Amino acid sequence: MCVRERDAAGYLDVSVGDRKFTYSFFERFGSYYSGTLNEFRVRANYRPTAKFSVSASETWDRFRLPLASGNFSVVLASLQRNYPFNRFLTFTSPVQMDTSNTEAVSANLRLRYNYRPDSDLHVIYNVGTQFASIAPANPPQVRETRFAIKWTYSWQK
Secondary structure, eight states: OEEEEEETTEEEEEEOTTSSEEEEEEEEEEEETTEEEEEEEEEEEEEEETTEEEEEEEEEEEEEOSSTTOEEEEEEEEEEEEEESSSSEEEEEEEEEEOSSSOEEEEEEEEEEEEETTEEEEEEEEEEEEOOOSSTTSOOOEEEEEEEEEEEOOOOO
């Protein structure tokens, strides 16, 4: 079973969310500044158990702008694994690749502790590599490693 919607600027097709395997397709098109933008997204999610899920997605954006180099496309692909230890502690590990400029790939390890509603602590480790393409003007490969801790607190009770 799925839900299908269509309007003047796009199309959406989504499966029922309570299944082990779910998917969605999304297409949007129309004006973008003084040009056009076509966007297509596909996402698939597999949840073999109540505590583990894997999802894959891809987004393709095609730009047509009235510039000398205004016709280009960007693709963003990701693979993500999720594991909730309990309702307060969640582990997520997404890997992303995009084709804008230099074919960047990044991986994150994220641990989220939700200690009260709207208040949480994130511990994030990120590794990203940018691959130089065959064009001679591109810079050499760059690898970045980041570690971050983010704390949010809601003043409302």
